[in-house]
Amino acid sequence: MNVLILGSGQLARMMALSGAPLGIEVRAVDVSNHKVVNPIDKKVMDIHLETAIEAADAISVEFEHIPEPLLEQVNRSGKLMPSVEAISAGADRVKEKALLDKLNIANCPYMIVDDVAKLEQAVAQLGEKLIIKASRNGYDGYGQWRLSSKEQLPDIQQALAELDLKKVPLVVEKMLSFEREVSLVGARAKNGQVAFYPLVENLHHQGQLHTCVAPAPAITPALVAQAEHAFNALVTELNYVGVLAVEFFQMGDTLLVNEIAPRVHNSGHWSMQGADTCQFENHLRAICELPLGSTQVLAPSVMLNVIGCDLPPKDMLSVARTHLHGYMKTPRAKRKMGHINITGNDYAELGAAMQKLQKWLSKSYFPTLNGEAERLLQIK
Structure with a gap:
């Protein structure tokens, strides 16, 4: 089975790595020049875009901001999932707001x-x-x-x-005084089957996600119901196929949608070690018409983004249940270079592991690490 991904960054790379055990070959398109590349090593492949589109069994995206002519070209193949309407809603905040209002989904x-x-x-x-x-x-x-x-x-x-x-x-x-941001990542198959990962808690610094805790602490059934209702309304309206992420602001017992992302998402990276089936595999399963995998949580997890710096020394892997995922990029300011997944038996174990990692993780690049570690240590 052959899948073509528009975009050739780390999300396409992680989809390729997840697809290999299933016998799914993933190719990627550098949207800046329309070259077809191997998403793992980024080498240009000896295949034209038109041939790659024709050879693909399914086509998807790793981010929303696809040049419109390319998106239209691919859409004519009838293989694009999710739909142009879904991708456009994620790429244009005006369309996103109109969609949320049409569906009576609470937002800012x-x-x-x-x-x-x-x-x-x-x-x-x-x-x-x-x-x-x-x-x-x-x-x-x-x-x-x-x-x-x-x-x-x-x-x-x-x-x-x-x-x-x-x-x-x-x-x-x-500008709202919300308590925290949480997000829901879920997958929907072409036959309507839906699989939800748990709500996770996201901590941002200077507009970027730095830390994600899964499952989010102190989540009530009412909050889960609100999040899943919004997700179901969106995927039904859009006839959605694939993984969708919905970010929310929590204000007391109410969730307000901040934005939607029609793709695999940074707040789902924890699932690579923390869930039975990761978001990347489930996205491929959805668009390739395979049964969705279980999203059961195997262990509480925390994901730390590596931003703007070289990957930390491999000695950090001496901390038990710590996993490093590098993206093979050259560092520059605000660029996501990789992420670290940590699993534990409870939140306190996660906090303790994060404290140990401070030996290798510079505070200038991981400014939220110590505060989050201390907070997790206090959760019973």
Whole structure:
């Protein structure tokens, strides 16, 4: 069986590694030049894009921001999963908000702004504490601005003045005092079968995910029901096939959708060691019409992103139940270089392992590590 992935980064690589035991060959497309590459070693393959599309049994994506001509070309094959509509909703915050509103899925109060002058109206409507997001091409904290008081408004307007907001509008959201961010990763097969991973807790620093704890502590059945209801509404509306991630802000007993990601997701990486079937294998199973694998949690887990630095020394693997996944990249600021998965019998074991890892993990690149370790140690 042959699968073609649009995008040739670490997510395509991990899908290829997960597909190999199933006899699924994964090829990837570098969307910047349309070259077909081996997703594991990144070497260009002697095959044209058109031939790769024809040879593929299924085609999917590793991220949402696919150039539209390429997406349209692939879509004509009839093999693309999830659908163009789902990918577009993940790539465009205006479409995402419209989808959530259509399905009556609770999300952050917002306003669409296509002129910097309208930011004053947004302040009047939503308050003076705002998160301002570019509707396209924003991720990991890029394409976002924060307004903490109306006195900052002129500076924000000046910073945005050169943007073509008619072409790429802003989504301006009310800045909420939420308790934490949680996310739900699930898979849906073509026959409608759905498999959920547990809700996980995400900790961000400067707009990027640094730590993910699975399952999230202190999750109630009511929160699970809300998350799964939102997921089911989305996949039913989109006739979705594959893995979908939905990020939520928790405010008391209520979950508000922050954003959706129509693909395998960073907050699901823990499943490589912590679940019976990882998200990468389940995505391939879904699009290749294989039965979905069990998402049963094998052990509480924590995932640490390695960002902007070389991979840590291999001596860190002396800490029991610690696993390193490198992405074969050259370091640069804010670039995800790999991740570390840790499993334990309980949260306290995870916290203790994280404390031991501080010997090899620089605080400048892992600024949340110590605080998260101490917090996990306190969870009974």
